[in-house]
Amino acid sequence: MRHTISVLVENKSGVLARVAGLFSGRGYNIDSLNVAETEDTTVSRMTIVARGDDKILEQITKQLNRLVDVIKVNDLSTEKHVERELVMIKVSSQPGNRSEIIHIADIFRANIVDVGHEAMIIAVTGNEEKIAALINILNPYGIKEIARSGRVAIVRGK
Amino acid sequence: MKGAKILLECLKKEGVEVMFGISGGSVIDIFDALYDEPAIKYYLTRHEQGAAHAADGYARATGKVGVCIATSGPGATNLVTGIATAYMDSVPIVAITGQVYSHLIGNDAFQEADVTGITRPITKHNYLIKSVEELAVTVKEAFHIARTGRPGPVVIDIAKDAQRTETEFVYPENIKIRGYKPTYSGHPKQIDKAAEIINAAKQPVLYVGGGAIISGAHEELKQLAEKAQIPVTTTLLGLGSFPETHRLSLGMLGMHGTGYANHAVTNCDLLIAVGSRFDDRVTGKLETFAPNAKIIHIDIDPAAISKNVDVDVPIVGDARNILTELTKRIENPSAESWIEQIDAWKKKYPLCYNQGDDIIKPQYVVEQIYEATKGEAIIVTEVGQNQMWAAQFYKYTRPRTFLSSGGLGTMGYGFPAAIGAQVGCPDKIVFDIAGDGSIQMNIQEITTAVANKLPVKVAILNNSFLGMVRQWQDLFYDGRLSGVDLVTNPDFVKVAEAFGATGIRAARPDEVRKAIDKALETPGPVFLDFIVDRSENVFPMVPAGASIHEMIGIIEGMA
Ligand SMILES: Cc1ncc(C[n+]2csc(CCOP(=O)(O)OP(=O)(O)O)c2C)c(N)n1
Numbered sequence: 276m277r278h279t280i281s282v283l284v285e286n287k288s289g290v291l292a293r294v295a296g297l298f299s300g301r302g303y304n305i306d307s308l309n310v311a312e313t314e315d316t317t318v319s320r321m322t323i324v325a326r327g328d329d330k331i332l333e334q335i336t337k338q339l340n341r342l343v344d345v346i347k348v349n350d351l352s353t354e355k356h357v358e359r360e361l362v363m364i365k366v367s368s369q370p371g372n373r374s375e376i377i378h379i380a381d382i383f384r385a386n387i388v389d390v391g392h393e394a395m396i397i398a399v400t401g402n403e404e405k406i407a408a409l410i411n412i413l414n415p416y417g418i419k420e421i422a423r424s425g426r427v428a429i430v431r432g433k
Numbered sequence: 434m435k436g437a438k439i440l441l442e443c444l445k446k447e448g449v450e451v452m453f454g455i456s457g458g459s460v461i462d463i464f465d466a467l468y469d470e471p472a473i474k475y476y477l478t479r480h481e482q483g484a485a486h487a488a489d490g491y492a493r494a495t496g497k498v499g500v501c502i503a504t505s506g507p508g509a510t511n512l513v514t515g516i517a518t519a520y521m522d523s524v525p526i527v528a529i530t531g532q533v534y535s536h537l538i539g540n541d542a543f544q545e546a547d548v549t550g551i552t553r554p555i556t557k558h559n560y561l562i563k564s565v566e567e568l569a570v571t572v573k574e575a576f577h578i579a580r581t582g583r584p585g586p587v588v589i590d591i592a593k594d595a596q597r598t599e600t601e602f603v604y605p606e607n608i609k610i611r612g613y614k615p616t617y618s619g620h621p622k623q624i625d626k627a628a629e630i631i632n633a634a635k636q637p638v639l640y641v642g643g644g645a646i647i648s649g650a651h652e653e654l655k656q657l658a659e660k661a662q663i664p665v666t667t668t669l670l671g672l673g674s675f676p677e678t679h680r681l682s683l684g685m686l687g688m689h690g691t692g693y694a695n696h697a698v699t700n701c702d703l704l705i706a707v708g709s710r711f712d713d714r715v716t717g718k719l720e721t722f723a724p725n726a727k728i729i730h731i732d733i734d735p736a737a738i739s740k741n742v743d744v745d746v747p748i749v750g751d752a753r754n755i756l757t758e759l760t761k762r763i764e765n766p767s768a769e770s771w772i773e774q775i776d777a778w779k780k781k782y783p784l785c786y787n788q789g790d791d792i793i794k795p796q797y798v799v800e801q802i803y804e805a806t807k808g809e810a811i812i813v814t815e816v817g818q819n820q821m822w823a824a825q826f827y828k829y830t831r832p833r834t835f836l837s838s839g840g841l842g843t844m845g846y847g848f849p850a851a852i853g854a855q856v857g858c859p860d861k862i863v864f865d866i867a868g869d870g871s872i873q874m875n876i877q878e879i880t881t882a883v884a885n886k887l888p889v890k891v892a893i894l895n896n897s898f899l900g901m902v903r904q905w906q907d908l909f910y911d912g913r914l915s916g917v918d919l920v921t922n923p924d925f926v927k928v929a930e931a932f933g934a935t936g937i938r939a940a941r942p943d944e945v946r947k948a949i950d951k952a953l954e955t956p957g958p959v960f961l962d963f964i965v966d967r968s969e970n971v972f973p974m975v976p977a978g979a980s981i982h983e984m985i986g987i988i989e990g991m992a
Contacts, residue, residue: 285611288561293553333739334736337735337736338736340735341735342612343613
């Protein structure tokens, strides 16, 4: 099963390596990882998406809690939360099919952020299904490159 | 004040009295400060691994934080095995390493190694200090982290310029680490639940690990065991947490545990784990480990709970507090028939060996050391058969008297750890029970013992083999002995003498006790070279992957 783990950590050097080490040391790949400062500049939030059986993820979560630089760990799979990802897609496009692609982008509420002679860049935010659907539909035009922010997530307010 | 001096001031504030290590370019400023610092006694070891193990042995024997120091690069990397050993067994040590000038870090400077990177997975926490301003608060944090909660090693890597720069010395009164708050008192509801199960149990067993010793819970453990009439088995690292001379003691369990401990665990209806972690060397085949038992697990580390087995009642907290609370709630002792059953198993499956007239059995040596020291020595071990015989045939009655590398199983641990233990406990007899293979892994530390007049006694159970591996090859690899023959060993008596220590050899059973007595009368370090039966195996033994009651080499007593 896929888990989204939200980790609040000290905003210090070395913390990322400690966290990543818990996954790599067990031979687990991280699907996505996002790190940035929070409202408190001394604290960063890491959002980690990883696959693994529940027992192993539980073990990793406990090990995360053991790290001195880790302030709080939340496995969001068990909580009501909102998650988004930002993706930029560089897709081949010629003058002939530009408007078609722009139209698709509109439907997905994506933005065209750059247009060149042979390609354009589309930026989209959304959840996993929406992004997968957009990529799927753009595929026939020829996707040159994709850059993804990795998932970010936050627990719903009460 | 210079950073180097600040460091020593901080160490004194933390109560540090001794330090083990080797100097070098990146720590020379610290050694310069040490030059006029009488309050910290420095022990120059002959290898940094020896320094780390000595700090570890000091910590295990005294309960205080052990400190070691090494220079950058090779000095620091030589500490690594010692740090990993301490990590696996939750031993509080602080390792101080020098680092190259901060502006050179990352440039492949001379003797540069990424020490925080290398030690990250084998420390409880580590620090790289690039500025003198961070020094005092970091040392304070490091000691706090090393000694509290589930203890463990902490590395402080200090750039050379931070040691040389001056700043005002202020030692913080308090520190706040928001991500680090160990839980000490167990949840009352969980304790109630556990007590209820204990009161209802007819055939309970206490399964006690090193955590009980770290927590100082031996008295509380005894009170619970006696009030509730629960037999106690310990892990290797739990030896000494409960007197093995007590009727309720089952000795050690697991791969080389006693037959009666393993049968008791297999047949119990309640297993109370205290500061133990269901290690695979203990449980054997997991599916058949205590198959009919409810499980209560007491541990200060939430990550240790439900890692290997599903637990009915987890209690996170300090063993000593929790055992006290549990004892208050005990109403019903276990069934008398259970204790009688245990007595019967003890008669049926005693630990035994046959000592003839000609060849020394290694177990006999351990028993004779027990007799000669009246069970009051600190026993340190190497790894292999020697370690298991030391565990089986010496009766431990007090905590912190059995020191051994359990988790990592580090050959070469014993001798330097014994040196550290002797430094911490100058009035105690300290014996390293060694194999001829292991002793050669840190044999250079004999100089440290001689130079500091530390009367550590080393009993080499000399079978001219890497014995434990030879045993596996004999039992499970059709006797195809590969890479285990040590017939080209040096003459250990001469080695001892060459280093300025005393060497004594015993090759016949009737020489054993005399040799031990002579060693005990001899001041300074002594190597005892016991030429023992080459083919002796450690029994009983649970083959890898078997259930713990399926032991081989078990000899039935007179039942
Ligand atoms: C540093 C290290 N290397 C290798 C091993 C693997 N190992 C475990 S026991 C053993 C043999 C130990 O031989 P010896 O010290 O002579 O003790 P004996 O078993 O004969 O008592 C070996 C090689 C180890 N535990 N530690």
